[in-house]
Amino acid sequence: MLFQKMLPLRSLWQEISDHFYPERADFTIWRPLGTDFSSNLMTSFPILCRRDMGNAFGTMLRPTAKSWFHLQRRYEKKSDSDTHSYLQWFEETQRRAMYDPMSLFVKATKQADHDFAAFGQCSISVEMNRNHDGLLYRCWHLRDMTWQENENGQIGFVARKWKPTVQTLVRTFGDRVHEKIKTLNLKTPFEEFEVYHFVCDADMYDDGARGRPRWSIWYDPTHDKIMQADPIWGKHYVIPRWQTVSSAIYGTQYSFSPATVAALPDARLIQAMTYTLLEAGEKATSPPVIATQDAVRSDVALYAGGITWVDAEYDEKLGEALRPLTQDFRGFNFGTELIKDTRSLISKAFFLDTLSMPPQGGPEMTAYEVGQRVQEYIRNALPLFEPMEQEYNAGVCDETFELLWRHGAFGDPRAWPRTLRGGSVDFVFESPLHDVIEQQKGDKFLQASKLVGIAIGMDPTAAQIPDASVALRDALTGIGVPSNWMHSETAVKDRQAVQQKQQQAQRMLDSMEQGSNVVKNMGAAGLPVGGGGGGAPPMLPAPGKAAAPAIAAPAA
Numbered sequence: 184m185l186f187q188k189m190l191p192l193r194s195l196w197q198e199i200s201d202h203f204y205p206e207r208a209d210f211t212i213w214r215p216l217g218t219d220f221s222s223n224l225m226t227s228f229p230i231l232c233r234r235d236m237g238n239a240f241g242t243m244l245r246p247t248a249k250s251w252f253h254l255q256r257r258y259e260k261k262s263d264s265d266t267h268s269y270l271q272w273f274e275e276t277q278r279r280a281m282y283d284p285m286s287l288f289v290k291a292t293k294q295a296d297h298d299f300a301a302f303g304q305c306s307i308s309v310e311m312n313r314n315h316d317g318l319l320y321r322c323w324h325l326r327d328m329t330w331q332e333n334e335n336g337q338i339g340f341v342a343r344k345w346k347p348t349v350q351t352l353v354r355t356f357g358d359r360v361h362e363k364i365k366t367l368n369l370k371t372p373f374e375e376f377e378v379y380h381f382v383c384d385a386d387m388y389d390d391g392a393r394g395r396p397r398w399s400i401w402y403d404p405t406h407d408k409i410m411q412a413d414p415i416w417g418k419h420y421v422i423p424r425w426q427t428v429s430s431a432i433y434g435t436q437y438s439f440s441p442a443t444v445a446a447l448p449d450a451r452l453i454q455a456m457t458y459t460l461l462e463a464g465e466k467a468t469s470p471p472v473i474a475t476q477d478a479v480r481s482d483v484a485l486y487a488g489g490i491t492w493v494d495a496e497y498d499e500k501l502g503e504a505l506r507p508l509t510q511d512f513r514g515f516n517f518g519t520e521l522i523k524d525t526r527s528l529i530s531k532a533f534f535l536d537t538l539s540m541p542p543q544g545g546p547e548m549t550a551y552e553v554g555q556r557v558q559e560y561i562r563n564a565l566p567l568f569e570p571m572e573q574e575y576n577a578g579v580c581d582e583t584f585e586l587l588w589r590h591g592a593f594g595d596p597r598a599w600p601r602t603l604r605g606g607s608v609d610f611v612f613e614s615p616l617h618d619v620i621e622q623q624k625g626d627k628f629l630q631a632s633k634l635v636g637i638a639i640g641m642d643p644t645a646a647q648i649p650d651a652s653v654a655l656r657d658a659l660t661g662i663g664v665p666s667n668w669m670h671s672e673t674a675v676k677d678r679q680a681v682q683q684k685q686q687q688a689q690r691m692l693d694s695m696e697q698g699s700n701v702v703k704n705m706g707a708a709g710l711p712v713g714g715g716g717g718g719a720p721p722m723l724p725a726p727g728k729a730a731a732p733a734i735a736a737p738a739a
Contacts, residue, residue, distance in 0.1 A: 185329040185342060192437055193326060196302055199443050202450040203233040204301040210326045225457040228526055229450040232533040236442060237297035239538050244571050244612070245292065250278060252580050257607040266602045273593055273608075277580070280318050280587060291320035292579075295423075298325060299575065300533070303425035303440035306343075309582040310419060311590065313355070318583065323420075330422060332436045333384060341382045341420045346375045352410075361406040376405055382419045388412070417585045423575035441566070446532035453525045460518045467515070470507040478504035537563040572612050580610045628658035 193210040200208035205220035221227065245251050254270040281288045295305035306328045312319040323343060333339030350372035352360050367374055381400040385392035392398060395414035402409050424438035472483060481492035483505065493504045530536060587593060596604060631649060638645035652675065659669060670678070 203229050225454050236533045237300040240296040251613050253611050254608050257609045266600045286318040288320045291322040294322035303438040307421045339384045343380045345378045348373045356410045359410045361408050421578040421582050425570045442533045446529045449525050449529050467512050472507050475504045534567050
């Protein structure tokens with residue numbers, strides 16, 4: 184029933200893919216191999232905008248050149264050194280597993296990025312491979328997927344159509360397939376059969392889930408046979424959704440791409456305008472001609488070097504036997520301006536104007552103006568980055584971590600630090616938006632330094648207000664200084680303690696040296712030093728000054 188209800192949505196996706204993603208334009212039609220994807224299009228500009236946006240997702244949010252995700256304890260930004268070391272080990276282990284060439288992570292996310300840009304959602308399966316020695320990521324066609332939200336607004340039921348060969352079914356499920364499939368495997372191993380895969384909440388199928396939250400069910404509808412049903416811990420499918428509509432009447436579990444929703448009318452318009460201008464340009468360069476009946480004796484040859492034969496007895500006083508049709512092309516330039524405007528609207532619909540920082544505007548710009556431009560960039564980029572990080576990257580990373588942990592990739596949990604046992608971890612991500620937000624800390628540090636310098640001139644105690652070490656560390660991190668360039672907080676505290684001890688020892692030496700100099704001066708003046716029982720006599724005050732207290736020499 185869910186597949187039947189989504190038939191109108193598949194028609195919309197077909198329309199979107201016809202204009203923006205022709206490689207995926209098989210939601211309602213079947214295309215044989217070798218079909219020309221873009222035969223119905225006059226311009227490729229909408230396709231290029233979708234392509235640039237889809238490529239930007241991976242380049243900006245999942246750059247392979249650096250670690251784009253980090254682990255931290257939930258609700259805690261800082262951890263002790265032992266906990267931090269384990270979290271870093273978890274992160275490195277997960278990154279190696281994800282970017283293993285056999286996991287197909289890059290391939291799956293690249294396909295999913297373009298689905299997300301065009302349709303506002305995508306479907307990625309995260310599972311162990313057939314040998315259970317590595318991860319496997321795959322992106323599935325939205326035509327073959329359907330899902331339903333549960334009472335909490337989360338996806339609680341997922342169904343997927345799959346059409347594998349008989350050979351693949353036997354290799355995957357072994358003796359659990361129907362007997363007819365076993366027989367066909369010996370005769371026609373490459374014949375295809377439709378199979379359904381269901382992932383549902385535990386209470387939707389059976390009570391024997393053994394405490395696990397979901398069931399994974401493989402069903403053969405042709406032979407009405409459940410080939411496999413296993414309770415699972417994870418979700419199996421990660422379905423990021425960009426923008427959903429919240430309404431009691433029009434609400435749906437499926438989302439939309441705000442990019443293609445805004446750009447679809449302009450995409451239709453630019454195709455029509457491009458066709459009209461191409462036709463007008465062709466008429467201008469190769470205009471239609473008017474031929475006089477019975478005067479032209481041959482085919483009209485308008486190509487270079489062509490000859491058109493005219494009746495020798497025709498009198499051209501009656502008019503030219505062959506002449507071009509005069510047309511008015513004054514509206515051609517107006518049409519080109521309309522196309523430029525439409526291209527600009529399509530580019531804005533795909534957020535291409537917000538994917539790059541606004542220009543600085545020259546060295547004469549003040550720090551305030553630069554800060555305002557940065558704030559504008561953050562406001563414009565948030566609608567693009569937030570759903571990708573929370574729905575997409577976090578969903579894939581959480582499912583991957585759960586799968587690796589359940590299969591022992593992180594070792595025995597009893598050997599973990601006590602702070603990690605029974606707790607939850609969160610993923611934080613690096614992106615251009617976060618980089619800009621962090622870089623502002625450097626500017627704030629410089630502004631704060633100037634303000635503190637001014638305040639110290641009025642009140643020297645103002646220097647005690649800021650915590651310089653904490654502010655400097657945040658500013659250095661914000662401007663992108665590598666962490667291995669800085670000492671850890673523990674190492675800094677140890678160095679500060681050693682420095683304080685050295686300063687105390689130096690003050691003690693300075694005090695002893697000062698006392699020794701006093702004794703030498705008193706001896707040179709002929710004054711008694713120590714001895715007897717009275718100690719050192721008081722020093723005579725300088726003229727015009729009060730008597731200073733005596734300084735006793737240190738005991739021998």
